[in-house]
Amino acid sequence: MADVSCVGNVYNEPNSIKLPEYMEMFCNLHNGKRFAIDIGCSLTKIAYYSTTKHKQSCFNHRKKNINKLNVTNGVNTGSLTNDYSKINNNWENNCETSNTIRNIITDDSDNVIDSCINDSTSQMCNQKYCEIEQMSRLHFLKFQTKYLENCLDFIENHIVGNKELVKGNTIKVTGGGVCKYASCIKEKLGVLIDKEDEMYCLIKGTNFLLKNVSKEAFSFEQNGKPEYIFQNIDSNLYPYLLVNIGSGVSIIKVTGEECYERIGGLSTGGATFWGLGSLLTSAKEYDDLLELAAKGDYEKVDILVRDIFGGDYTSAGLSGDLIAASFGKINVNNGESSQKKFSEADIARSLLFTVLNSIGQVASLYALMHNVDKVYFGGYFLCNNALNMDVLSRSVNYWSDNKIKPLFLRHEGYLGTVGAFLKGTEQWGKETSSGVSRERKMSAGCGNFGNGNGNINESDGDFSVCPFLLNPHTYCPDVVNLVQDEEAREYWLKCFEGTVEKITIKAIESQKNNSTAIKRANSFKEKLLNRLKELKTNPTLYGSLTVRSILETIQQFLHDYEFPDPYLTQKEMENKEALTLFANHIEQLDRLDETTRNKKLIWYLIAGNMFDWGAKEISALLEKDNFGFEDALSKIPKRPWLIDSLDEWSKRLEGVPHKCAVIFVDNSGLDIILGIFPFVRELLRRGTEVILCSNSSPALNDVIHSELLVLLNSVKKICPIIREAEEKGFLIAMESGQTGPCLDLSRLKKNLCEEMIRRKADLIVIEGMGRSVHTNLNTNFKCESLKVAVIKNQWLAKRLGGNMFSVLCQYKNNLIS
Structure with missing residues (x-):
């Protein structure tokens, strides 16, 4: 586990912090604005808020510059500047925060090389469609509390150019060491100290993570297939028990957002293992003790049931493998005892089992007593260590007779720190004085399980679950779990x-x-x-x-690494080419009778979906200049397709028009212009309102929202039906909130979900392999749905029972009145 270590002088007194060569622990510290600290008896966790600047591609349909810093829901409140110095870096003026920060784990704690970013700034800002986007990150790290003063010195010396922003501000501090170190923090950083209740911060942080971060919680079974089973966000979160294992153990029953009660605890926790382990072995650091325990054999130190009864104690229902007495074998030979007979590894393992089994037993008894069926274990003692989690899981399962579910958290060590920071956002948000009513959300991210560091990234706007999912509680935006498969x-x-x-x-x-x-x-x-x-x-x-x-x-x-949209030029070129074909394309469609036209429109959706630079086999075709729309049509296999509901869809269109169709689009160029827009045009002609949903930021050659607005503006000049519908508000383009080529329906823009409800949407259309196959192949809705995609991967097509270019045309009607 990465950690901060101190370099001592000749008197062995720590006087400076040495950073591990393989990881920059204090990412972007020079831009640090706000801090929150959780000081425990053994470990201290720090969260600090910083800002970074990135370039973001932009298609501006209004021909005006847009400053991403001050845009919320399409409202222009600023102007683009090529000079970073002209952007107000004052967090209080530009970065209001709200009471919550939102989800999506980026799983990346590494920091981009600042010199590379800065060198490229002036050149990249001269690119077409480029805008400056200020992003915010909440970084967090841990170190031993005994090094806190050295860490504060390091922080104070490295807040380059921002000391005035930090000085006089308030730092949220929580944990058992607040009283001891408050004056030190105030003196070294020149800040005000706001002490927050430890339990309050712990629960606030835990609730946030469980309610907003997908796959935050998981169960663990050593040697299981898989060992980790990640949990979806639980809409029925309460009640639950939080067992926080720090120096000691606190057991808290949580029944609501701010409704909780400490119902018990233990004095034997992390400090017990560390302290006794240091006395009984030569290992003095916690990580060394864990490593030692992993090599040991507790059976050489502990007395088992079979050591007493020669096997199982059947009449009492006790397995022979159960521990009857921890450390019992040390004093069984007529009082003769010598530590030399036992290896340090065996002693460390026995000690670890003693502590963990006690915690698991007490947690189970409290859960049963309070009628709670799930227990979350938190605290840095666990370190997401496989041995720790396995012992706790077995202990809870045994003592509860498998009635209680033991669960663990990815951000287990930062619950109180995140809670303190969240508490701070409530106060800091009130202190802002920009005069602009906006919200800025955050999205959680973390390094790997064994990493003592991580970050939480900013995410614009509110998110919500698609209101028309048939089973929102069990929805999972992934068809295949690569851990299991x-x-x-x-x-x-x-x-x-x-x-x-x-x-x-x-x-x-x-x-x-x-x-x-x-x-x-x-x-x-x-x-x-x-x-x-x-x-x-x-x-x-x-x-x-x-x-x-x-x-x-x-x-x-x-x-x-400052490549906001590598396919920008490619998309622009393909969009221009497709627009020249659009008028003739819809003219040919209008010559067909309605039934033939409806089927032909699906063929065009399929052909358009061929143009996907994310598919290796397709990109090879697209690199040939002569591969066009007719070539794509020729690649479509004969019916029946792999999944073929074309006839059912065609028959449905003979009935009453839909009220509102919500269409999640895929690629730029021929896909959106010759595939999607003609399909939209037909729905509009039938009297159906349409919401076109596109990505909020670039991914491969997928359409992004600002680009869609430009294309819509161009297409409506060619097609009177689209122009009239757009002008009357029957056709609108909205951001989906997605940042990749897939579709997570549990994380859509909140305003999109509200618009779907307001317009009484009764048809959801999902296009593309990433959105329809990788993530939503088995997703069912309360309303009608249509999924259209081409399988552009030979291995995947074979897995699904088809061949290259197999077609998915899946229409379902699960309408609930």
């Missing part, structure tokens, strides 16, 4: 590894006049290849592993 994992990791070079080349080409593009692209390439390599050896290293999570990681890395 070894064959699929091996294939997809190899597949993505094979695309890295192509993505790198595209990134360089998108900034071919930029002197730092090659350097940044190679850094991106190296980082992505290392990530894929890590996932091969440890698929749960960054939490849940799916095709969606890998695709989103790629987009995040591109963004971090």
Whole structure:
């Protein structure tokens, strides 16, 4: 586990902080604005808020500059500037926060090389469609409390250019060490100290993570297949028990957002294991003790039931493998005892089991007594260590007779820190004086399980679950779990590894006049290849592993290395070409009778969906200049297709028109213009209102919201039906809230969900392999749905029972009146 260590002088007194060479612990500290600290007896956790600046591609249909910093829900409140110095960096003026910060784990705690970013700023800002976006991050890290003063010195010396922003501000501090270190913090950083209740912060942080971060909680079974089973966000969260294992143990019953009660605890916790372990072995550091315990054999130290009864104690229902007396074998030979007879590893393991089994037993008894069926274990004592989690899981299952579900948290060590920061956002938000009524949300992110560091990223706007999901409580936006499916994992990791070079080349080409593009692209390439390599050896290293999570990681890395939209030029070129074909395209459609036209429109959706630069096999075709829409039509196999509901869909269109169709679009160019817009036009002609939903930020050659507005403006000049519908408000374009090529219906823009309800949507259309197949193949809705995609991957097509270019045309009617 990475940690802060101190370099001592000749008197062995720590006088400076040494950072591990393999990780920059204090990411972006020079831009630090706000801090929250959780001081425990053994460990201290720090969360600090900082801002970073990125370039974001923009298609501006109004021909005006937009400053992303001051845009909320399409309202222009600022102007674009090429000079960072002209952007007000004052957090209080520009970054209002709300009472909650939102979800999506980026699983990336590495920091982009600042020199690369700064060198490229002036050149990239001269690019067409480029805007400056100020992003916010909440970084967090841990270290031993005894080094707190040294850490504060380091922080104070490295808040470059922002000391005045920090000085005089308030730091939220919680934990048992507040009283001891409050004056020290105030003196060294020149800040005001606001002490927050430890229990309050603990619950606030836990509730936030469980309610907003997908896959935050998981169960664990050592040697299980898989060992980690990640949980979806639980809409029926309360009640639950939180067992927080720090120096001691607190057991808290939580029944609501701020309704909780400490119902018990234990004095034997992390400090017990660390303290006794230091006395009984030569290991003095906690991580060393854990490593020692992992090698030991508790049976050589503990007395088991079989040691007493020769096997199982059947009449009492006791298995022979149960521990009857911890450390019992040390004093069984007529009082003769010698520690030398027992290895330190065996002693450490026995001690660990003693502490954990006690915690598991007491937690189970409290849960049974209070009629609670799930227990979440938190606190840095666990360290997401497999041995720790396995012992606790077995203990809870045994003592509760499998009636209580033991669960663990990815951000287990930062519950109080996150809670303190959230508490701070409530106060800091009230202190802002910009005069602009806006909200800025955050999105949670973290490093891997064994990492003592992480970050929480900003995310614009509110999010909500799609209101028309048939089973929202069990919805999972991933068809295949790559942790469980070894064959699929091996294939997809190899597949993505094979695309890295192509993505790198595209990134360089998108900034071919930029002197730092090659350097940044190679850094991106190296980082992505290392990530894929890590996932091969440890698929749960960054939490849940799916095709969606890998695709989103790629987009995040591109963004971090200042490649906001590598396919921007390609999309612009394809959009222009497709627009020249649009008028003749719809004219030919109008010559067909209604039944034939409705079926032909589905064929056009399928053909359009061929144009996907994210598919390796398709990108090879697209690189040939002569591959066009007619070529794509010729690739569509004869019916019946792999999933074929075309006849059912055609028959449905003979009935009453839909009230409102919500369409999640996929690719730019021929896909959106010759596939989607003619389909939309037909729905509008039938009297159906349409909401077109596109990505909020770039992913491959997918359509983004600002681009869709430009295309809609162009298409309506050609088509009177679309123009009239757009002018009357029957056709609108909205952001989906997605940042990758997949579709998570549990995380849509809140205003989109509200609009779906307001317009009484009764048809949901999902287009594309990423959105329809990878994430929503088995998703059912309360209303009618239509999923259309081409399977552009041979391995996946074969897995689904088809061949390359197999077609998904799935229409379902689950309408609930």
